[in-house]
Amino acid sequence: MPSAIAEKIDLSGLTACHACDLLIEKQPVLSGSKTVCPRCGSTIDDPKADTVNKTLAVVVTGLILWWPANFMPILTMTIIGNTSENTLMGGVVDLYRGGFYWVSLVVFVCSILAPSAKLLLLLIVLLHIKRDHCSRFLPTLFRVYGYLDSWGILEVYMIAVLVSITKLVDLAAIQAGLGLYCFIGLLLASILAAVNLDKERIWESIEDLCQQKNS
Amino acid sequence: MSTKKQLSAKSAGLLHCPDCHKLLRDSEVRSRGKLICPRCGAAVHQRRPDSLAKTWALAITALICLIPANVYPIMTLIYRGEPETSTIIDGVILLVKDQAIPIAVVIFIASIAVPFLKVFGLITLLLSIQLKWNLNPRQRTLLYRIIEAIGRWSMLDIFTVSILVALVQLGSLAEIVAGPAATFFCLAVVITIFAAMSFDSRLIWDD
Numbered sequence: 001m002p003s004a005i006a007e008k009i010d011l012s013g014l015t016a017c018h019a020c021d022l023l024i025e026k027q028p029v030l031s032g033s034k035t036v037c038p039r040c041g042s043t044i045d046d047p048k049a050d051t052v053n054k055t056l057a058v059v060v061t062g063l064i065l066w067w068p069a070n071f072m073p074i075l076t077m078t079i080i081g082n083t084s085e086n087t088l089m090g091g092v093v094d095l096y097r098g099g100f101y102w103v104s105l106v107v108f109v110c111s112i113l114a115p116s117a118k119l120l121l122l123l124i125v126l127l128h129i130k131r132d133h134c135s136r137f138l139p140t141l142f143r144v145y146g147y148l149d150s151w152g153i154l155e156v157y158m159i160a161v162l163v164s165i166t167k168l169v170d171l172a173a174i175q176a177g178l179g180l181y182c183f184i185g186l187l188l189a190s191i192l193a194a195v196n197l198d199k200e201r202i203w204e205s206i207e208d209l210c211q212q213k214n215s
Numbered sequence: 216m217s218t219k220k221q222l223s224a225k226s227a228g229l230l231h232c233p234d235c236h237k238l239l240r241d242s243e244v245r246s247r248g249k250l251i252c253p254r255c256g257a258a259v260h261q262r263r264p265d266s267l268a269k270t271w272a273l274a275i276t277a278l279i280c281l282i283p284a285n286v287y288p289i290m291t292l293i294y295r296g297e298p299e300t301s302t303i304i305d306g307v308i309l310l311v312k313d314q315a316i317p318i319a320v321v322i323f324i325a326s327i328a329v330p331f332l333k334v335f336g337l338i339t340l341l342l343s344i345q346l347k348w349n350l351n352p353r354q355r356t357l358l359y360r361i362i363e364a365i366g367r368w369s370m371l372d373i374f375t376v377s378i379l380v381a382l383v384q385l386g387s388l389a390e391i392v393a394g395p396a397a398t399f400f401c402l403a404v405v406i407t408i409f410a411a412m413s414f415d416s417r418l419i420w421d422d
Binding site: 009011014015016018019020021022023039040041042074075077079080082084085086087090091092093094095098100102103104106107110111139140142143146150151153156157159160161162163164166167168170171172199200203206207 | 221222223224225227229231233234235236237238239240254255256257294306310313315318321322352353356357359360363366367368370371372373374375376377378379380381382383384385388389392393397398401402404405408412416417419420421
């Protein structure tokens with residue numbers, strides 16, 4: 001019985017809420033007009049204007065800042081003339097050396113690997129779309145981007161830097177390094193990339209590109 | 216009209232892809248016995264298989280990890296040869312004593328309130344489905360969305376430890392080393408994130 005309905009329904013104008021499974025009629029795509037599920041309140045579609053160009057611009061910015069943000073000193077601490085500094089990568093290495101393999105792995109994934117991979121995957125996918133070029137890996141790459149979404153958490157790292165400063169401020173003189181400014185830039189670029197990215201349109205573009213190639 | 220409005224994809228015999236959200240017919244996605252999305256290649260299920268059992272298992276594991284995470288020291292500060300170990304809650308108390316109330320509140324919420332609330336929130340959702348509690352499904356969906364969104368903030372303490380361990384390395388003058396709670400806390404946070412992912416919120420709306 002249900003499958004009989006399924007064969008008859010025209011799917012082109014329909015979509016389903018990913019949070020509650022309600023069938024919803026697709027709204028015309030207008031930037032700034034968000035579609036919200038009438039039943040559960042989740043966002044169904046949030047079209048963005050010029051998503052490919054805008055996202056590409058901030059992705060490139062983020063990738064330029066990548067090296068200094070990861071390898072330049074974030075904070076410098078001085079006690080009675082003795083100084084020491086930390087980098088994003090240094091925290092991972094020191095935890096590993098201290099025998100905290102799992103913690104260092106998780107910190108590496110959440111603060112370095114996932115944020116970098118997200119930018120890199122976006123760069124590849126967006127360049128393919130911009131140049132009308134289909135690769136059979138394209139859907140997989142954009143899917144992996146979606147999986148990494150919950151693990152790239154630079155904003156939490158930023159707050160952790162502030163917490164560390166508060167904890168040490170009585171003990172020593174703390175100075176911000178060049179790495180911190182680049183890190184803030186990288187964080188802003190990542191946030192702007194996420195804000196400007198219209199996943200639904202990207203999926204549609206990928207589908208169109210690869211269908212042209214196949215037919 | 217109203218009955219048509221409440222039709223779910225499942226009751227119409229349709230599926231939608233968990234990754235790219237494309238709406239699909241069963242006949243379209245079946246290739247070699249498996250259900251694969253033609254647009255993105257993800258495995259498609261009408262409902263995530265064994266969602267409730269997996270979420271239960273992960274939620275309970277996270278709860279168990281949270282016990283050593285809060286009992287053992289998360290880091291030790293060795294200042295001029297004198298070691299001073301502190302647990303997560305010690306860190307919050309120390310900040311309150313130092314008058315850094317806003318930061319103390321942030322750490323308390325991120326490291327203590329959020330992990331426990333997440334696990335108990337998930338358990339509430341699981342029980343509400345299994346025991347068919349008559350709770351407002353819209354509010355339960357909101358609860359799930361909050362659980363999904365706040366989970367990442369628990370990583371705050373782990374990141375702080377990673378910064379302090381790398382920064383405070385002045386030999387005999389001052390040194391900070393991580394404690395065993397770091398591993399358990401890290402595990403608890405990662406497992407709660409997986410637990411939230413394995414929960415299928417569409418089950419809240421199924422009859």
